[in-house]
Amino acid sequence: MSGLLALLDDVAAIAKVAAASVDDVIGQAAKAGAKAAGAVIDDAAVTPKYVHGFAAKRELPIVWKIARASIFNKLVILLPLAMLLSVFAPWLIPVFLIFGGAYLCFEGAEKVWHWLRPHPDPVEELAKKKMSAEDSAHLEEQRVRGAIKTDFILSAEIMTIALAALETDSLWFRAAALAVVAIGITILVYGAVAVIVKADDVGLHMASNGRLGATQKIGELIVRGMPGFLKGLTIVGTAAMLWVGGSIIVHAVAEIGWHGPEDWIHDVAQNIAGENGFGNWLVKAVIDGIGGLVLGLLLIPVVQKVIGPLLRAVGLGGEAEEAH
Template sequence: MATGLLALLDDVSALVKVSAASLDDVPAQVAKTTGKVSGIVIDDTAVTPKYVVGLDPSRELSIIYQIAKKSLLNKVIILSPAALLLGFFAPWAITPILMLGGAFLCFEGYEKVHSMFSKHDHDGAHHAGEKVKVITPEELEKERVKGAVRTDMILSAEIVAITYASVAEKPLFEQIAVMLAVAVFITIAVYGFVGLIVKADDFGLHMAKENNHTQVRKIGRNIVTFMPHFLKILGYVGTAAMLWVGAEIIAHGIPFTSHALDALEHSLSGLPALAWIIKALACGIGGLILGAIIEKLVVLARRFV
């Protein structure tokens, strides 16, 4: 009996040691995975503010909280378990799903670029007799939240899939720990930064009040003046990141293009910054072309529906 108890304690001790070692490895895996999904994180951060701009300023943080909460729940309750199940029962399906998500990002990115250059075609007054849908601020807020969560779902699925791919060979306990840690960390980081962005103009207005020091008021006015330009630049960055990330995901799912990207990086290994720029530019152009092709196919399909 004593021998059996000692053997059991040895097994428990060994299990605890393995678990502790896995826990020690989790931060390194989280940092590594966060680096891999940085493009998607930039995209998510750049895209989200547009869903808040134009709404009641007093509701901005509440709206961001709603989106962040749904984003985290989607990652933890739906996407992470789905990735683990797919990894166990159908690991071959992960790459095609990633590529479908990448194709969607290219499509969305192309539509944004197209709308930038064809904006003048849609500006101006409504045509005579055209009905204009009138909705309440509450309805508009719900629509914005739904739109943001829908876009975030795609980006979150990409983040979760890439996270799983980076820990697929690790023990199950470590897979779960890393995926949960990445989900929480990225959600807090993205939406915390988005909150700072959308409230920056309010902070600037507070600094610009007459009872503040002259230099403080000047800084506040500069913040208020700069923020609209910053949001516009952020929109461009988000669109570029969408095309770049989408195309790179697809490229890595195709052996020929994956080898071509690896060869490009290897040929410029002595100039990593230049390699990154050329790779991002190539992926961005490729994503734009692919997005245009997908858009034509979608328009063609709609004619038969």
Template structure:
């Protein structure tokens, strides 16, 4: 009996040591994973501010908090457990799911580009019998939050899947710890920055008040003037990131295109910045073309059904 108890204690001690060793590697794995999902993080950060445009400024932080909360819950309670279960029972299903998410990003990115350059014609006047739908600010807020959470769910799914792929060969304890850490860190970083961006004009207005030093007022005026341009640039960056991230995810799932991207990086290895820009540009163009094809298929399917 005593011998069996000692053996059990030895097993527990060994398990604790292995778990501790695995947890020691967590910060390294988190840093490695964060680097791999940087494109998706940029996309998420750039896309989110548009969901509060035109709403009551006093509600901006509340709306961002709602989106961030649902994003974190989705990562922790839905996506991470799903990735672990799929990784254990059906690891073959993860790449196709990633590629489907990438296709959705390309489709969304193409629609954004199309809306930027399409010629908008005046709508035909409505007849007297047509009803106009009136939406309240509360309903608009709920609609915006739902739309933001839906887009974030796709991006979060990509982040979680890439995170799992990075730690798939690690012990289960390490997998769980890294996925939780990445989910919390990225959510706080993304939505903390988004909150700062959408309230920057208010900060600038506060700094520009007469009771502040003239240099502080000058900085405040500069922030107020710069933010509209910054938000516009951020929107373009978000669209580009959506296309390049989506296409790169799909490319890595196809041996031929994955090999071609690798060859491109090797060819420009002496200039890392140029290699990154070339890969991002090629992926963005590929994503735009693929998004256009998907859009045509979606339109045809809508007409058919």
């Protein structure tokens, strides 16, 4: 009997250790995922645009196609690559972070530039045209391919940022935490996208078929509020991209060995906000965002005149650019 009790005690101890490990994995994954906030918000802000102009019944299937490819990219392609990178070339992680941060800065600055110099949106123009079923199916396939390419870039950023934020030497721990980040962020982003793209349909149904006046009123508010909400989401996403992109680059170059920018920003924040935690963070975020915007604006002509033509020459730029 004493042997059985000892065995049960050992099982309970092992279960506690396993539970603590799971908690650690989830905690590390949550912390790492938070570091990727800019890319996550960008993903959620950009994706609804891909379903614009299609019939309502095709919206959720399109979101599902992109989400399914996104989770495949993260778990089957990017997760093993991240593990190989962390084992054989950890010194490359800051380099990839710099490229990822530069991409976020470029994306954010490009949106700001388009606001300052408006031009016809090809997606909006397309939405005004009547398409045959065959044209619509072809366009859907094209949009999904473009969305998957863009998602792959954003997913690579998210996984690299998350990998750099993990505080553990265990390979399996890192792999488990990254898997949690991949699954959790994909569900969060595409669940939110699904809600966003169907919100106006739900609101219209409530306004038209609601039995109570309050239900109809809520439906009307949803329909009227969605354009403003989407615009606000785009603004928040753009600000997050510039802030996080600039912050990533500052920290990455410090890891490589150039601490000048990070030390300067720290000193400025101390002089302005002192020991005030939120004020200190806010000053750093503003400086990181301004730096991200400046860098992004400088990158726009480089991408348009050099990188874009090179990508189109090898067949990688056309659809992604059109979709974006």
